[in-house]
Amino acid sequence: MVVQLQLQLVLQLISFLWLTKASAATPPSLAMPDCQDTCGNISIPYPFGIGEGCYQNVSFKISCNNQSFKPFLNTGNLEVLDISLEHGTVRVNSPVITNCNGTVELVTGIAELNGSSFSFSTAYNKFTAMGCDNLALMTRNGHDLGGCVSICNNDIATESGCDGVRCCQTSVPASLQTFSVKMTRAGLNNNATDTVGCKYAFLVDQDWFTAHLSSDPFTVRSMRYVPVVLDWSIANWRCPYRLGTNYTVSCSRTGYNCSINSNLNGCSCRRGLEGNPYLPDGCQDVNECLDLERDVCHGMLCRNRNGTYECYSRRSTAKVVGLGIGIGVGLLFLLLVSFWLYRIVKKRKNIKLKQKFFKQNGGLLLQQQMSSDEGSVEKTKIFTARELEKATDNYNENRILGQGGHGTVYKGMLVDGRIVAVKKSKIVDESQIEQFINEVAILSQINHRNVVKLLGCCLETEVPLLVYEFISNGTLLEHLHDQSDEFPILWRDRLRIATEIAGAVAYLHSAASIPIYHRDIKSTNILLDDKYRAKVADFGTSRSVTTDKTHLTTLVQGTFGYLDPEYFQSSQFTEKSDVYSFGVVLVELLTGQKAISSTRSPEEKSLAVHFILSIKENRLFDILDARVVKEGEKGKLIAVSNLAKRCLNLNGKKRPTMKEVAMDLEGVRMSQGNFSIQQNAQEIECYIPETSSLWDVCSTSTGYASLENSAALPLDIQPLLLNPSG
Template sequence: MGYCCVCKEGFRGNPYLSHPDLGCKDINECDDGKHRCSRRCHNVEGNYTCSCPPGYRGDGYIDGSGCKFPFMEISLGISVAFLFVFTFVSTLCWGHKQRSLKQLRKKYFEQNGGNYMLQQMYQQQGHTDRAKIFSEDELRTATNNFDENRILGRGGQGTVYEGILPDNTHVAIKKSRIGGDPRQIKDFINEVAVLSQINHRNVVKLFGCCLETEVPLLVYEYVDNGTLLEHIDPLKNEHPLSWEIRLRIAVETAEAISYLHSAAAIPIIHRDIKSANILLDHNHRAKVSDFGASRLVPLDETQVTTVVQGTLGYLDPEYLLTGQLNEKSDVYSFGVVLVELVTGNKAVDFNKPEQRNLAMHFASSLKEDNLWEILDKRVLHQKNEEQLKEVAFLARKCIRVNGEERPTMKEVAMELEGLISMKKHPWGKREDMMSEECEYLLGHVADGYGNASASTSTVYDSIQREVAFEIEDGR
C-alpha cells in the first residue's frame, strides 16, 4: 500500500539509501562487456556510446553499420590522383616530344633544301603542275604508317610503298636509302623541280616530295601492272608479251629517254635504265621510273664525272672504267633492254654460265652469225623475222664498248618508230610502189610530154642506193 524504490537503468545498488557509495551507482558497461560496440566503447552516466577508430567509417555498433575501412574511396581517390599526375606528366612529355619533333623536322627540311625548294616553287607560280611539298604526316596516313603490306618493291635506291592520298589518288611513295649529302641537295631540288614539270606520257609523273624526314620521300603516280622484267621473265610470267607489244614498249621507252636527253629544260641522264625500272600500266604502256640515280647535265656540259652507280649487266663499261657519265651511258643500258626484249633472257643470269652477261653473249652470238639461236622462240615467227633482225642489229649498235660509236637516243627512237611504220605501210618491200612514191615526193620533174628529167632519175637512184645500204646495215 506504500511505495517501492528501484535504481535507474544503467545504475546498480540499494535504491533506499541516499549515500553515494551505498545507494545506486553507475554501471560501466564497457568494462563488464555488456555493450554492443564493434570497436570502441565510451561509458557515460547511465549508458555508453560506440565509435570507430580514425580512418574508419560507420556508427560503431555491432547491430548497426559497425566500423569499415573505406578501401573503395581511398582506391578511387588514389586512382584519380594518379590519373591526374599521369595526364599532367604525359601532356608535358607529349608537348616536349612534339616540340622536339617539330625542331627535328625543321632541321631535316632545311638540311634537305626545303628553303631552296620553296624558292623554286615561288618562281614556278605560273605552272599548274609544279611539285607539291607533302608533310610527313600526310604520307604516313597515305601508307598506313609505312605498313609492310603496302610495299610495292625494294631496290638499290630505296623502298617503294603504295599510298592513297585524301583525294583517293593512288600514288607510289619512294623512301630513299641514300643519305643527305649537302653537296647533292641543290642537284636533288633541281631534279625535283624539273621532273615535276615533265609531262611526258611515258615518264612516271612526279607529284612532289616530303623534306621533313632524314632522307627525302618522293611521290610518284601509281602504275598498276608491274615491271617489264616481270613480264619478260618466263619464271615470273607464263604468258609472254607478244612481239608487237614488246616493240611498242621499246619505242615508248626510247622516246621517253630521248625526251629526257633532248627536250627537258635541263638534260637528264637516267643512269639506271633497266627492265625493272620500266613500269607497265593496264594497257602495257611503258612508264620510265626511278630517277634516284639520275643526274642533271647543264646545257654547256657534255659529260659529268661521278661516282660509278648503276646495275650490274646494264652498266656502261666505258662509264665503269672512266667515271665519265654522258647520254651514251643510257644508250648502252637501253641496248641491254632491247636485247632482253628480243631474247627473253635476263641481263645477268648466274644460273647460265655460258650467258652470265647477256650483252656480251649477245654480241658474241651476232659476231658468230648465231642470231636465230638466241632469239626468243616464244615470239619468233615468219612475219616478224625481219623486225627482230633489225632490232637485234640496233641493239648491237647500242651496246658497243666505245660510246662514240653508239647512236643517240633520238636516233634509236627514230629507227624503232620506223620499224613500226614499215609494218603499217610496207611500201619499202615493193620496188614499184617505192619508185612511184619517190618520184612523186621529188616533184616528178618532167617535160611537157610527161617524161622525167635526167636530174630526177639521178636523185631517185641515189635514194634507192641509200635505202638499200641502210637495210643491209641493219637500220
Template sequence: MKQLLIFHLLFLILLTTESTEALNLAKKGCQERCGEVGIPFPFGIGEHCALDERYAVDCYSSIPYLSVFKNMEVMNVSLEQQTITVNASVNFDCKNRVLNSSQILISNIDFGGSGSPFLFSRLHNIFVAVGCGNAVIKDVDGTTVTGCSTTCSNDTFIDLKNCYGVGCCQATVPYHLQQFTLNSTRLERQGADGTCGSAFLVDEDSFLNGNFSLRFMSGDHYSVPISLFWPLARIYPQDVPTFKRPECTDVEFYLHDGTLEGYRKCQCSTSEEGNPYLPNGCRKTEKCMECERKGGLCSRSYSTEYDDATSQILSIPSCDIPFGPKSSLGVILGVSISLSLLFLTAFIYGLHKVITKTIEKRQKEKFFKRNGGLLLKQQEATDAGLIDKTILFTSKDLEMATDNYNENRILGRGGQGTVYKGMLADGRIVAVKKSKIVDESQLDQFINEVVILSQVNHRNVVKLLGCCLETEVPQLVSEFVPNGTLYDFIQDDAGEFQFSLNTRLQIATEVAGALSYLHSATSIPIYHRDIKTTNILLDEKYRAKVSDFGTSRFVSIDQTHLTTSVKGTFGYFDPEYFQSSQFTEKSDVYSFGVVLLELFTREKPISLTKFGEHRNLAIYFMLAMEEGRVMSVFDQVVVNEDSKGVLLAIANLATRCLSTNGKHRPTMKEVAIELEGIRMSHVPSTVEHPLMFTYNWSTSSFKETIN
C-alpha cells in the same frame, strides 16, 4: 614527368588503403578449394571439415565429389542461394530405341531418406524435353507437377538455345521435390531413324548460358547439371542449439505432399560479407569500413550492383555521414584535396602534351634539315619554276596510306630503298618509296630525284606526286603503276599475256620516246644514268613508264658530258663511261641498246648459267652479228611471226646503240624516230612476201634474204 605522376597517385592510394585478410569461407585449417570450385562450410574437404558426413566432399585430381551420393561431381556451391550444383547421373529407359512410353529416374539419390538435407531446387532448375512428343514430371504419388510438349517435322533443326516448343520445350518446376519420375510419349528425334529423344531436369543457369551439353556415360546413362537446395537441416529439438545465432532464421514451406516443413537458413546482413555458417564468419564489408573511417554509419537502405566476377547482383549499403563540424571539415578537406589533385593532374597532362608536341616538332624539323629540306629550298630558290611543284606530305599521311608500312604492302626492294603500295585520303592509289637510312653525302642524290621528277611531265615517265622529309628516312610519293617491271614481264614464262612483236615494238618505242624527251625536250637535259628493265614499269594497258631517277643529273646546255664516279648496273654499263668516268647522253643510248636486246631475245643482260662471251648479252649479240647468225639470238616467238625484216632492222639499230665508240651511236631522238618508223611499217600479214634486206656494218657487211 609521367612517372612522377604515377608515383604520386600510387602513394595516395597506399595512404588510403588498409590491408585486409582474404575472406575464409571454409572451416579453419581446412582446404577451401578443389580445382576451380570453392567448397565453403557447412561443406568441407577432409575429416572434421564438414558439418557432418552428409556435407563431406572428396577432392580427387582437382575435381570435387559429394561422397554421400556415391561421389557425385560438384560443379558449384552457393552460400547466397543455398544451392549446390552437381552432375547427376540419369538413367534413361528407351525400349529397343522405339519410344511409346519411357521412364526417367534420378538414381542413386535418396532425397526421401531420413535426415537428407537436399531437395531439387524449384528456383534454380527447369524441366526440358528434346525430341518430338511430350513429357511430364510426376511426384512419388503419381501427381503430375509439370510438363511440356513439342512439335516438329522431318527437317526440324533442334536448337537448345531456342527451346520454345519446336523440337524442344521447357517448363518451370513448381515444387520442392525429393524424388520424381519422368514420363514421355512418342519423344523421338525426327529425321534420325526414330532414335530416342530425352527429357531431364537441369540447372537453369547452365542451360540458358550455353554451358550445357548432355554428357553420355554408358548405355542409357548420361549426366546433367542439377541444382540442389540445402536448407541446412530439418528442425529437430536437438538441432536447435547447434545454430542458435543471430544470422540464422527458421524458414517454413510446403513440400509436394502438402506437408509443412521447417528449415534453417543463415545469411550475413547487407553490410556484412563472409560465411554465415561459421562462428564469427560474417564481418563488415570494405565499403562499410571505409564509411566508418569517414565518420559515417552503414545505412539499412542499400543499392544494387552487378558483379561481373561472380555474375551476381550485390546489395551495397548506403553510407550516412552525420552533419557536424568534424564531418564538415572532412568534407571540405576531401573536396579541396580532390580538386587540387584534379587540377594538378590536368596541369601535368597538359604540360606533357605541350612538351611532347614540342619534341615531335623539333624532331620533324631536324629530320627535314637532315633529309635535304634546305637543299630542296635552295633548288627552288635557284629555279623559280620548281616552286609549288613538289607536294610535301606529312608523316601521318603516309603512315595511314601504307597501314604503318605493313609488310603486306611492299611492292619491291631495291638498292636505294623499299617501295610500298598505299592509298591517300582522297582515294588515290600511290607508290611510297621509303629510302634506306642515308648519310649526308647521299641526300643530294635523293633531292635531285625529287627536283627532276617534279619537272617531268610525260606519259611514259612515272609522275611524282610529292615527298616527305620530316621522317627519319626520306620518302617519295609517286603514281602507282600496277603491272610491275618490264624485267618481270620479259622473264615471265607463264604465258598469261601474249608477248607479240607489236607489243615489244610499242614498249621499245615508248621507252625511247621518254628518254628522248629527257635528253632534248626538257629545259635542261636530264641523263637517267641507270636505264634497265627493272626501272621500266608497265601500267594497266602495258604502256611503259620510266622510273627511278636516283642517279639522274641535270646537264647544262653548253656541257657535252658529266664527270662523276661510276654508277649504274653491271651489264648495262657503257664501256666508254666505265673507262673515262665521263657520262654523256650516248651512255643512256648504250644502256637502251641492252634493254632493246632483252625485249627481243628474252635473255638476261648477264647470265650466271653461261660462260665466256655467252655470259654478257651485248658481247654475245655483237659476235652473232659478225658471224651472220643473229636470228639464232632472237626469241623464237617473234622469229616465227614471219618478221625477219623487222628483226634485222632492230638488230641494225641495237648494233649502232651498242657501238664501243659513243660518237658512232645515234641520239635517243634518232632512236625514237627510227623505232616509230619500224613500228608503223610493220603490218602483220599471213601472206608471205619475198623481201631482200641488206645490212652494212662498220667492219663487215652481210646480206640476208628472206624467202
C-alpha cells in the same frame, strides 16, 4: 555507415590499381649489369655469367652456343638445363654409359670437376644401372666408391620400377667431383639368356628419373644424356653474421638469409624479398598485399612494407578513406595537369623535330631549286607525314611494292581515293640527300606520258618520302622473265614498249628544258601500266647538265650488264652511255634473256657479249625469243637487231643518239608489209684497256649477221661505287 563503406571500397580500388601498376614493372635482372641474362630459354643468374666480367670466377663461366642457343658450363663443357640460386644447384646433361660387349669389362670416365666450385649432389642424384646380370661400379683412382647389381628374373614380364630386377640404384658419395663407371658381368645368373643384351649405367637426378622413367626405366636406351644435379659453392665464402649493427660480409645491401648445409654455403633473400642475393641491391620487396589467393590479412586491410606487410582494422577506415580520397584527387589533378603539359611539350617537340628533318632532308636545297631559274618544282605537292602514314597503313609490310638501293616503295591510297606509290628512302648521308632532292627537281621538270609522274614529296619525317603515280603492272623485267600463257608479251607489244622507252629517254636528252641523263636504264626501272604502256622510273642517280657540256665526270655508278664500258673506263658519262644501257634493254626485249646470267658460258655471261657473238657467228635467230621469231617479220627483226648492235658499239661516238633510235624504232613499227633494210659496211674499233680487258672478242664485219664488237664485263672487276641493285 553506407557512405563509409562506399568510401572504403573506392580507397581499396585506388590502392589496388596503384599497387597493380607497381607490380607490373619488369622484374630485375638476375645477371650482372650490362650482361646477357639468358641463353635460349635458360636464365643465367650471377655468380654464373656469359662474357668477361659477368661471372664470379672461371668455374661459373657460361658459353652460349649461337646456333642452338644452348648454354654450356665452362667446367667440363656440360650443357646447362637450369640454375637454382635458392638451392645452390645447377642441373646439367650427363652421358648414359652403354656396354653391349657381353662379358667384356667397360670403364668410362665421367665429367672432370676437380678444382672447380662444383660437385655431384648427394641429395638429388642416384647412381643407376640397368640390364641383365649387370655389375656397375663408381670408381676413382682404381678404388670402388659404390655400385649396384641388376639381375634378371624371367618370371617378371614388365620393365617397371628400379628395385634390383633389370634396374638398380645406389647413393652418391659426398663431395664427389669425378669418377669412372666400370661395368661387367656380375656372374649371378646361370641362364645364358639372362646375360645377353646391352648394359647401362648413369648418374641421374632422382626427381627427374621418378617423373619420367619410373614406369619404364628402359626408355633410357634411346637417350644419350640424362639430367644430373651439381651442388656449387663460392670458394672462401663465409656466411654473413651480425656484429652490433654491421655485417662483416654482405650478400646484398637490401636483405639476405644465410643457408648452410653439407652441400651449400651461400645466401638467399630473406622472407618478404626476392631476387639475386649475390648482386648489390639484388633482393627486392615482394608485395604480399597483392596475393589475393593467400589473403594474408584475412579480410582486414593490408599495407605493404619493405620486406613485410601490415594489417589494420576497419575502425580507422573513415580517416584512411578521407586521406586516400584526398591523395587520389590530388594525384588525379596532377595527372591531368601533367598530361596537358606533356601534350603541349610533345607538340612543340614534334614541330621542332619536323623543322629539323626538313633541313636534314634537304628542304632548304629544294626551296633554293624552287626559286632558281634552272628548275621549277612549284607544282610539286608537299604531303604531311600523317597523310602518308594513313595512306600506307603506317608503312605496313604488306604494302611493299619493291625495294632497291635507294629505298622501299609502298602502295598507298590518298584521302581522295587516288592510288599512289610512296618511296621511303633509306637513312642517308648528305651526298644521298642531294640525290633525293635531285630526283624531286628532275621529275618535277618532266611532263611525258612515258615517264612516271611525281605527285609530291614529304620532308618532315626522319627519312625523305616521294609520292608517285601508281603503275599497276610491275616491271618489264618481271613480264619478260616470268611470262605466262595468259598474259604473254607479243612482238608488237615489245616493239611498242621499246619505242616508248626510246621516246621518253630521247625527250630527257633533247626535249626537256635542261638535258637529263638517266644513268640507270634497265628493265627493272621500266614500269608497265594497266594498258602495258612503258613508264621510265627511278631517277635517283640521274643528273641534269647545262647545254654547253657534253658529259659528266663522276664516280662510276650503275648496274652490271647495263653499264657502258666506255664510261666504266673514263668515268665520263655522256648521253651515249644511256644509249648503251637502252641497247641492252632492247636485246632483252628481242631475246627474253637476262642482262647477266650464270647459265651462259663465262665469256658470254653478259647478254651484250652473247648477242654480239651470236650475230658474228650467224646465230641471230637462234638466240631470239621463240615468240618473237614466230610473230615478227624477218626484216623488222633484222632491223631492230642491227639497231641494238649499233647501240652497243664500244665507241660511244659511233652510237646513234636516242632521238635517232626513237625515230628508227617508230619507222620499223609503222612500216607495212615486207620491211627491207640495207646495210652499209661499218668499220668498228675495238677498245681494250691497258689494265684489264672488258671486251674479250673484237672484229670488223659487214651485214646484220656480223659482229662489230663483242664485250664481256669480267666479274672480278668491281668499281667502288657500282650499284647492282638500283
